Amino acid sequence: MQAVPSEFLAIDRKERVNKPFHDLSLRQPEERVCDFDDVVIAFDAERAKVEASRCIHCPDPAPCMVACPTHNDIPSAMWLIEQKRFKEAAQIYHQTSSLPEICGRVCPHEQLCQGSCVLNKHHQPVLTGQLEVFALEWERKNDPYQINKTAPSGKKVAVIGAGPAGLSCAHILLGHGHEVTIFDSKPAPGGLMVYGIPNFKLPKSAVFSKWGDMESAGAKFVGNTYIGKEKTIDQLFEEGFSAVFIGIGTGIDAKMEIPGEDLPGVYEATDFLIRGNVKTDILPDDKKERPQMGNRVAVIGGGDTASDCLRTALRIGAEEVSCIYRRTEKEMPGGKKDRQMARDEGAHYRFLTQPVQFIAGSDGRLAAIECVEMKLGEPDAKGRRKPVPVEGSNFSIATDTAIKALGYWPDPIIGKSTPNLEIHDWGLITVMDNKTGATSRPGVFAGGDGVTGPDLVVTAMVSGRKSGEAIHNYLESLK
């Protein structure tokens, strides 16, 4: 339900619909490719007020609120921002979201809240994502948020994985007074928000500030600990944890299964992004070396990860950066906005092209990619036209560095090392109840990409929060 009901607002909707729209201001491409800083120029208080005043306050429940996977009360936040009541606006987001300053930046808003804004019919949507960032950043600077905690429960919960799912589950559990320890195989918390999504989309400072809030509320982080190998879930129970949440994501890069895939100069997307974007002090020991980049870089794939790799390669200093994709632009799964930014920054696209072999030069490193031209055939089961090779069309592209951005698979280790934990599809964890994330093992819950397959920060966050509440209820039932 909206906290500020639209029927009480004396507003002239017609006047609001016709207010001029000013899109997000971005730093110029030639400036932004020289650093890893945020591309978007943040709103100031005046700009935020003007943008929020474009909201026409649809009747409850507003479409933006429905489209938001965590159902943020966006109209009320817009009203409060318009009144310059920024702290109260930030509080609205805290009610339903554990990572509002992050979702405000990385959610695909054009498909969610902004995509459902009724202004789209004749006009441009309210820039709800950037307004969310503004309210939260204002709060951090002026009146920092603190997690509200009840009295200590005396119960300990282990969270495996410090990505959006694990952190959000921990956030809820801390609020209920439980002791939370988060284990992660990486040296620092954040999951893909740190070891994946580049800084120019999501400054790592936003993730670490969020972690700071949780640490202040008592959360403990144990890094460099690979559960399933160094310690099992059964051992965690033996150590006195009363419940476990698994939020391990899908950390295995998909392979191409073509010759030359292991040549020096051929990178997996996550490996490349981690080496290229993360500060050395929080890099895993085996990833401390920066990517060895040549001048000609090819990124293979058509999703958002491909755009992130293209834009990272440009920032590291590659001269010619191109994306190789086996279908046409129309079939590309990645967002248009990110693709446009990659283009503006200098990336080129080569469609209907499929690599068939990576070729080494005399020094043993990658020198070229042999490709075949493709054409679109019949639609597949999902309705997307299948790419079909054009016989005899093989050709080579001179390339120094190739980055494979083809998708992700789950890591099966937790399933293999945990008796009676049901898994499916090569390692995704089976949940018995989507509302709670309860697994086949009592006291073990799961959420995020490790349950659904690769998805979004916001969906992982929602599942972590649901499991946090479910674990609290489970712990109460043990009393």
Ligand SMILES: Cc1cc2nc3c(=O)[nH]c(=O)nc-3n(C[C@H](O)[C@H](O)[C@H](O)COP(=O)(O)OP(=O)(O)OC[C@H]3O[C@@H](n4cnc5c(N)ncnc54)[C@H](O)[C@@H]3O)c2cc1C
């Ligand atoms: C390059 C890239 C860009 C993306 N961009 C966006 C974007 O712009 N917007 C968006 O909404 N989404 C984006 N995503 C998707 C989003 O990052 C994920 O959907 C989200 O992070 C999933 O959250 P999670 O908590 O389930 O898993 P993750 O974020 O993957 O976190 C899982 C954590 O578990 C740890 N772990 C794994 N196995 C173990 C183990 N056995 N023991 C201990 N720790 C373990 C990992 O080290 C990791 O820290 C992007 C993904 C990638 C790869």
